[in-house]
Amino acid sequence: MSDKTGTLAIARIVGRVRQAGPALVFGFLFLALWESAVRGFDLKPYFLAAPSKIFEQFVKNASRIWEASAVSGGNALIGLLVGTVLGVAMSFVLSRYKFLGELITPLAIALNAIPIFVLVAVLNNMYSITSEIPRRVMVTLVVYFIVLVNVAKGLTQVRSTHVELMKSYAASDFQILRKVRVPNAVPFLFTALKIAAPASVITAFVSEYFGGLQNGLGSRITSNIANAKNAAAWAYVLGACLLGLAFYIVSIILESVTRRGEAK
Amino acid sequence: MLARRIAYRSSMFVVAIASVVALWELYKVVGPQDGGKLFGVSILPRANDTAMPHIWSMLSRYGRPEVRGSDTKIWSVVLSGAFFSLRLSLVGFFLGTTIGVGLAVLMSRFRVVQRGLLPYLVMSQTVPLIALAPLVVSWGGKLEIGSFVWPRWLSASILGTFLAFFPIAVGTLRGLASAPAAALELMESYAASWKQTLFKLKFPAAVPYMVPALKLGASGSVIGVVVAEISTGLKGGIGRLIIEYAREATGDPAKVFTAVFGAAALGITMSGLVALSDVVLMRNRPKESST
Amino acid sequence: MSALEVLAASKIFNQGTTKQVDALVDVSLTVQPGEFVSLIGPSGCGKSTLLRLIANLLEPTTGSVSVNKKTAAQARLDQDYGMAFQQAGLFDWRTVSKNIELPLELKGWEKSRRETRAKEMLELVKLPEFADLYPWQLSGGMQQRIAIARALASHPPLLLMDEPFGALDEMTREYMQGELLRICGETSTTVVFVTHSIPEAVYLSNRVVVMSPRPGRITKVIEVGLGATRNEDTRAAEGFFKGITAVREALRGTHAEHAAANAVRGVEDR
Numbered sequence: 001m002s003d004k005t006g007t008l009a010i011a012r013i014v015g016r017v018r019q020a021g022p023a024l025v026f027g028f029l030f031l032a033l034w035e036s037a038v039r040g041f042d043l044k045p046y047f048l049a050a051p052s053k054i055f056e057q058f059v060k061n062a063s064r065i066w067e068a069s070a071v072s073g074g075n076a077l078i079g080l081l082v083g084t085v086l087g088v089a090m091s092f093v094l095s096r097y098k099f100l101g102e103l104i105t106p107l108a109i110a111l112n113a114i115p116i117f118v119l120v121a122v123l124n125n126m127y128s129i130t131s132e133i134p135r136r137v138m139v140t141l142v143v144y145f146i147v148l149v150n151v152a153k154g155l156t157q158v159r160s161t162h163v164e165l166m167k168s169y170a171a172s173d174f175q176i177l178r179k180v181r182v183p184n185a186v187p188f189l190f191t192a193l194k195i196a197a198p199a200s201v202i203t204a205f206v207s208e209y210f211g212g213l214q215n216g217l218g219s220r221i222t223s224n225i226a227n228a229k230n231a232a233a234w235a236y237v238l239g240a241c242l243l244g245l246a247f248y249i250v251s252i253i254l255e256s257v258t259r260r261g262e263a264k
Numbered sequence: 265m266l267a268r269r270i271a272y273r274s275s276m277f278v279v280a281i282a283s284v285v286a287l288w289e290l291y292k293v294v295g296p297q298d299g300g301k302l303f304g305v306s307i308l309p310r311a312n313d314t315a316m317p318h319i320w321s322m323l324s325r326y327g328r329p330e331v332r333g334s335d336t337k338i339w340s341v342v343l344s345g346a347f348f349s350l351r352l353s354l355v356g357f358f359l360g361t362t363i364g365v366g367l368a369v370l371m372s373r374f375r376v377v378q379r380g381l382l383p384y385l386v387m388s389q390t391v392p393l394i395a396l397a398p399l400v401v402s403w404g405g406k407l408e409i410g411s412f413v414w415p416r417w418l419s420a421s422i423l424g425t426f427l428a429f430f431p432i433a434v435g436t437l438r439g440l441a442s443a444p445a446a447a448l449e450l451m452e453s454y455a456a457s458w459k460q461t462l463f464k465l466k467f468p469a470a471v472p473y474m475v476p477a478l479k480l481g482a483s484g485s486v487i488g489v490v491v492a493e494i495s496t497g498l499k500g501g502i503g504r505l506i507i508e509y510a511r512e513a514t515g516d517p518a519k520v521f522t523a524v525f526g527a528a529a530l531g532i533t534m535s536g537l538v539a540l541s542d543v544v545l546m547r548n549r550p551k552e553s554s555t
Numbered sequence: 556m557s558a559l560e561v562l563a564a565s566k567i568f569n570q571g572t573t574k575q576v577d578a579l580v581d582v583s584l585t586v587q588p589g590e591f592v593s594l595i596g597p598s599g600c601g602k603s604t605l606l607r608l609i610a611n612l613l614e615p616t617t618g619s620v621s622v623n624k625k626t627a628a629q630a631r632l633d634q635d636y637g638m639a640f641q642q643a644g645l646f647d648w649r650t651v652s653k654n655i656e657l658p659l660e661l662k663g664w665e666k667s668r669r670e671t672r673a674k675e676m677l678e679l680v681k682l683p684e685f686a687d688l689y690p691w692q693l694s695g696g697m698q699q700r701i702a703i704a705r706a707l708a709s710h711p712p713l714l715l716m717d718e719p720f721g722a723l724d725e726m727t728r729e730y731m732q733g734e735l736l737r738i739c740g741e742t743s744t745t746v747v748f749v750t751h752s753i754p755e756a757v758y759l760s761n762r763v764v765v766m767s768p769r770p771g772r773i774t775k776v777i778e779v780g781l782g783a784t785r786n787e788d789t790r791a792a793e794g795f796f797k798g799i800t801a802v803r804e805a806l807r808g809t810h811a812e813h814a815a816a817n818a819v820r821g822v823e824d825r
Contacts, residue, residue: 019379022377023382026381027384047403102276103279103283105276106273106276106280107281107284113483113531113532113534114486114531115527115530115531118503118527121510121513122520122521124513125315125513125520127299127310127315201392202392202394205392206392210494211511218395222398234399236395237395237396237399241391241392243392244391248390
């Protein structure tokens with residue numbers, strides 16, 4: 001690697017850091033204010049725990065937090081993968097049979113409005129309550145609809161001039177699908193993933209509140225609160241936030257990897 | 265024209281629901297009574313009446329009493345539970361809108377605040393803030409500010425506020441920035457103050473962006489409230505009913521469905537209320553054609 | 556007693572850096588009350604920049620601008636001019652009359668006075684039936700007329716226009732030119748008008764100011780000399796073609812020397 005690209009890369013990093021300046025300052029100020037407020041006002045632990053205590057508990061419970069994250073994260077990941085595959089598959093069907101689209105769209109819109117995760121209560125009954133399956137099915141459902149709506153939009157909302165051009169080449173529907181619709185739909189897929197990835201973590205999380213196996217992050221938080229160990233509970237919350245962030249960052253990385261060289 | 269489109273969409277919706285019902289009953293007929301495996305994974309749910317009650321038993325359950333021997337029918341219990349949660353969601357939503365819009369104006373005025381705060385706002389939408397639910401609810405009854413003792417229900421609304429104000433702030437900020445440069449120049453040529461420009465140009469220009477953000481905020485506040493209720497068993501709300509009825513599922517399988525439908529109705533009502541504001545706020549705007 | 560005086564004004568962007576742009580250098584212009592002056596020239600000649608200096612939307616790097624015997628800044632605060640752009644820039648959420656009332660609201664006029672003035676302006680631009688409609692229900696030409704009504708709502712002595720008819724088709728454009736002259740005649744407004752179109756500049760103006768780029772400057776001021784009135788026949792008159800030819804040659808002159816300079820540097824002339 002030549003010297004020039006090296007300095008260019010460093011300049012870019014410095015530029016980014018400078019851009020991030022106010023955000024970092026704000027974050028730091030916020031934590032400092034939090035810490036001093038807890039100490040200064042002698043806030044009771046059941047209200048707010050000091051950042052220092054939270055960090056302490058985080059480090060102390062690190063391995064347990066990791067285990068719980070693995071469980072919640074695992075459910076989220078499985079649901080994310082299966083939901084994406086099913087969503088993409090169904091969107092192809094939808095783009096082929098327009099009538100199905102007319103049927104499913106109002107349903108998807110309505111589902112968007114309701115707290116769909118309450119279905120876990122139903123799923124727990126349909127499956128064994130002691131398995132992770134209800135949670136995975138729930139995540140799959142949530143991801144499925146997000147991916148379905150977005151990818152279907154990508155497959156159908158192509159520029160009419162492109163379709164007209166292909167038709168003038170006497171291209172078959174399948175060729176149009178391959179050469180025009182699918183490439184058009186790819187950015188829509190990644191938009192969906194950026195929404196679905198954090199949604200999968202949140203859903204996996206919330207599903208744990210409905211009873212069943214108590215080995216995920218959600219249940220740990222409630223049990224710590226029940227035992228008046230609030231700082232520890234906050235530490236698990238931190239773990240959950242990191243998990244959600246990780247999923248989101250991965251989806252962004254995936255998007256940028258596939259979109260290199262594309263016009264923004 | 266509009267009436268016809270609404271009629272068409274509603275009938276499609278009804279057909280969709282009917283298909284779901286049909287699929288449910290079909291599975292009950294052909295599915296394995298004790299669950300089964302697909303590709304080695306126990307993915308097939310149990311098709312028996314305890315695990316999957318008939319749709320008719322779910323609906324008829326509404327007409328029967330909540331608890332054996334009591335007089336109150338379940339539909340009134342579910343209705344009051346849903347209404348309780350609706351009020352909580354509305355409080356959360358209004359608080360969320362106030363804070364969200366206020367933050368957006370602040371960020372639009374001071375670039376420094378925007379650069380400092382916006383990354384956190386965006387991040388917060390990807391992070392399960394829901395995790396804070398049990399913590400916030402535990403303030404109930406214990407937190408005292410002067411003579412005001414924090415009621416438990418307020419925690420549920422606060423959680424709704426958390427989930428609502430982020431999308432509202434982001435959407436409003438985007439909207440405020442959407443005023444075309446030529447219009448901003450025009451206001452400058454009028455020597456208009458920042459406040460005048462905000463109220464006469466930026467806010468009206470922001471409305472098309474705020475409306476979808478408000479819809480997200482509405483569903484966010486419902487989710488926040490319901491999750492708060494579920495994770496802590498908050499009395500009076502629909503979330504608690506779902507948990508309670510779920511526990512009785514082995515003996516009374518249709519019961520939990522009544523509460524689940526109640527939660528769905530809650531969500532639809534809340535979103536319907538916000539959709540009304542959409543109609544009112546956008547009534548004089550050029551119609552964007554959406555394919 | 557001039558309506559507008561620009562004295563040796565310059566506008567330099569990014570001064571001292573490698574990205575320096577000499578948008579305007581040593582520009583001087585005096586406009587008499589009631590005059591109609593056009594600014595014409597190729598892209599980058601600084602005509603829009605000059606307009607914005609007059610409007611006090613930009614500060615000159617050197618030199619001064621005085622409008623109505625005040626500084627440009629004071630003139631803006633006192634709302635001594637109205638401005639119209641290529642995009643009519645009407646607010647979609649306001650009715651036509653409310654759009655016209657906008658500058659009056661900002662000046663703190665009370666409701667009834669505003670409404671009367673808005674009605675007056677609508678009569679002036681001959682669109683009184685459209686008062687309660689919304690801008691998007693009107694055609695492009697009508698929207699521009701409303702924008703002009705808005706610009707003149709507070710009866711400012713000076714009207715600044717930046718290619719307002721650029722987005723209109725040719726027929727509407729010619730009609731609008733006639734309307735503009737009628738309106739400004741009735742209100743005795745001084746007009747500074749930026750345009751790309753030679754016939755438009757000649758038809759509308761008393762004087763045409765030809766500008767050229769790199770650096771932005773005035774190269775020639777042409778007296779149109781078609782008299783005070785314009786009508787249908789003007790476009791066929793000999794004086795009209797003479798004026799167009801004069802402007803074209805002035806532009807080509809600048810264009811040619813610009814091309815020659817570029818040819819020396821080996822840059823293709825477009």
